[in-house]
Amino acid sequence: MKVLFIYPNVGSQLGFNYGVSYLASLLKAAGHEVSFRQICEDLGPLPSKGEFISWLREINPDIIGFSVVTNQWPYAAKLADWCREAVAAPLVCGGIHATVAAREILETATFDYVFSGECEDAFLEFVDRLGRKEDVLDVRNMGLVIDNKIRINPIRPLPDLAGLPPKDYQLFDFQRIIDAKNGWVGLMASRGCPFNCTYCFNHIMVKKYRDDLACSFRDLHYIRHHSVKQIIDEVVYLEENFNNIKMFIFDDDLFTFDKNYVIEFCNAYKKASTLPFVVNGHVGFFDDERAKALAGANCKIVKFGVESGSERIRRQVMNRRTSNKKIIEAIKIVHKYHMHSSCFVMIGLPYEGYQDVMDTITLLGEARAGRFRWTFFFPFPGTKAHELSIQGGYVDHDKMGSLLNFTDESCLDFGPEHNLFLKKVGLIMPWFVNACAGLEVSPFYGEKVERLMQMDQNEFEKISSSLHEEDREISLRFQAEGKTHYAIKYNPFMGVISDYFVNE
Numbered sequence: 001m002k003v004l005f006i007y008p009n010v011g012s013q014l015g016f017n018y019g020v021s022y023l024a025s026l027l028k029a030a031g032h033e034v035s036f037r038q039i040c041e042d043l044g045p046l047p048s049k050g051e052f053i054s055w056l057r058e059i060n061p062d063i064i065g066f067s068v069v070t071n072q073w074p075y076a077a078k079l080a081d082w083c084r085e086a087v088a089a090p091l092v093c094g095g096i097h098a099t100v101a102a103r104e105i106l107e108t109a110t111f112d113y114v115f116s117g118e119c120e121d122a123f124l125e126f127v128d129r130l131g132r133k134e135d136v137l138d139v140r141n142m143g144l145v146i147d148n149k150i151r152i153n154p155i156r157p158l159p160d161l162a163g164l165p166p167k168d169y170q171l172f173d174f175q176r177i178i179d180a181k182n183g184w185v186g187l188m189a190s191r192g193c194p195f196n197c198t199y200c201f202n203h204i205m206v207k208k209y210r211d212d213l214a215c216s217f218r219d220l221h222y223i224r225h226h227s228v229k230q231i232i233d234e235v236v237y238l239e240e241n242f243n244n245i246k247m248f249i250f251d252d253d254l255f256t257f258d259k260n261y262v263i264e265f266c267n268a269y270k271k272a273s274t275l276p277f278v279v280n281g282h283v284g285f286f287d288d289e290r291a292k293a294l295a296g297a298n299c300k301i302v303k304f305g306v307e308s309g310s311e312r313i314r315r316q317v318m319n320r321r322t323s324n325k326k327i328i329e330a331i332k333i334v335h336k337y338h339m340h341s342s343c344f345v346m347i348g349l350p351y352e353g354y355q356d357v358m359d360t361i362t363l364l365g366e367a368r369a370g371r372f373r374w375t376f377f378f379p380f381p382g383t384k385a386h387e388l389s390i391q392g393g394y395v396d397h398d399k400m401g402s403l404l405n406f407t408d409e410s411c412l413d414f415g416p417e418h419n420l421f422l423k424k425v426g427l428i429m430p431w432f433v434n435a436c437a438g439l440e441v442s443p444f445y446g447e448k449v450e451r452l453m454q455m456d457q458n459e460f461e462k463i464s465s466s467l468h469e470e471d472r473e474i475s476l477r478f479q480a481e482g483k484t485h486y487a488i489k490y491n492p493f494m495g496v497i498s499d500y501f502v503n504e
């Protein structure tokens with residue numbers, strides 16, 4: 001069978017697609033022909049309808065599979081309509097959005113089939129059966145509309161990662177992706193997470209699997225690792241087959257979860273590669289031993305999901321139970337081993353007030369995070385945080401349906417005063433952090449923040465487009481004077497400490 005994967009990736013950060021690379025590898029091994037198109041401005045202009053349709057007719061696939069995250073749904077649906085007009089191939093929707101919104105997708109009749117959960121085995125079975133012209137009605141993980149009724153089949157057990165073949169990189173214009181991402185290459189050594197934060201898709205996945213398979217969390221074996229050998233082989237393959245790789249970035253939800261795995265991996269990695277790498281840690285699963293192993297293997301950055309500096313918001317809205325003390329300790333350990341710490345935070349959470357946002361800012365300053373990346377909270381449908389946002393009456397549904405990312409603005413409405421405050425912080429968070437970080441430059445930034453805070457909407461809008469340039473100029477001055485400060489670096493939503501970037 002000729003299977004075409006389409007990966008809509010518009011208005012959002014460019015990325016490789018791990019899911020599709022596994023599915024493609026399995027399909028090819030089974031003798032199917034696979035093609036792929038990633039649609040992203042960073043890889044070229046978005047196609048017009050005419051161009052898309054004639055390209056599709058040329059490929060003339062037997063099956064078209066989309067890989068979709070929620071923010072890409074409107075664009076994916078538009079492309080699917082174009083596909084319908086162009087060819088008769090069945091349209092399949094997979095990816096996280098198909099897991100969290102299978103029913104809603106089927107209700108739109110845009111796609112013929114949806115696939116939920118991890119689909120390595122399920123999609124292969126589906127394609128094989130279609131190839132043999134067999135009935136596909138009972139394929140697990142699949143949903144469809146039959147006799148005007150939505151039918152969603154139960155899910156099958158999760159795949160064992162150690163048994164998966166290597167990903168298929170040939171399908172992608174991978175060198176172009178590497179270059180577009182400045183040499184940063186993503187990998188995943190594991191899947192799954194033991195937590196159930198209200199805003200994350202993990203609790204939805206776990207519930208779906210536990211309900212369908214009638215099993216406990218433990219029996220689900222949700223947290224799975226590739227063997228260390230598989231990952232090292234992949235690292236070696238990438239270094240041998242592509243150019244300009246500067247950094248590996250492990251996208252695992254929780255790379256530091258299993259201490260023994262971390263140590264075993266680090267020992268093997270340092271024998272195989274000299275390239276630096278980045279991992280996602282969790283402050284509850286981080287200690288001297290892990291930090292020492294990581295640093296010894298050339299790990300440069302450990303990222304933590306801090307999310308909010310308000311313990312109340314973390315506990316009541318996010319279901320995250322870590323203390324600020326523990327966060328500060330974990331960051332200190334990262335620095336002790338001369339690695340750089342990176343914190344993700346969100347602002348604009350339901351039930352969050354002025355003081356909660358200030359707590360987030362203060363925590364970053366107090367912990368002296370190496371860098372922080374901030375976004376506006378976005379309530380993904382199907383999550384508990386979405387329910388909380390609806391219950392609290394915060395959601396602006398029009399904005400929610402049209403936002404492609406979480407960096408431009410919030411889709412929650414807190415009233416004019418707090419909305420304006422969030423816009424100010426969202427535009428120039430490093431000034432707020434500098435103001436309360438206890439640095440020599442803090443009084444300077446304190447005055448700047450005070451002036452910002454006094455501005456009304458009109459005044460703020462007049463100056464907002466020049467703030468990033470002003471930040472750059474101030475930063476250059478402080479760099480020349482050797483004064484530590486945070487400045488916007490690498491992207492407009494990242495604050496980085498000058499001690500790091502002056503040494504680059």
Ligand code: B12
Binds near residue numbers: 014016017022199406
């Ligand atoms: C790595 C990663 C990225 C990478 C790569 C993205 C990618 N598509 O591979 C980068 C950094 C680029 C990225 C970007 C973004 N990401 Co991201 N990302 C992840 C992460 C950590 C891992 C995804 C992954 O590869 N998992 C492993 C693979 C094997 O699983 P998978 O992709 O889901 O694929 C399986 C199934 O979904 C299915 N499947 C997938 N495609 C298809 C297609 C067909 C036809 C079929 C049948 C099945 C199928 O089978 C696959 C194999 O089992 C997840 C969290 C997570 N743990 O999953 C978040 C996650 C997917 N990201 C998320 C978000 C929000 C984003 C961004 C919008 C962030 C932003 N601010 O810009 C962008 C959007 C990117 C885009 N497409 O436009 C959310 C999505 C939530 C949602 N409801 O959609 C997640 C779930 C994290 C979260 N907070 O909950 N992301």
Ligand code: SF4
Binds near residue numbers: 253305
């Ligand atoms: S710790 Fe991270 S990956 Fe795990 S459930 Fe929470 S947000 Fe999701």
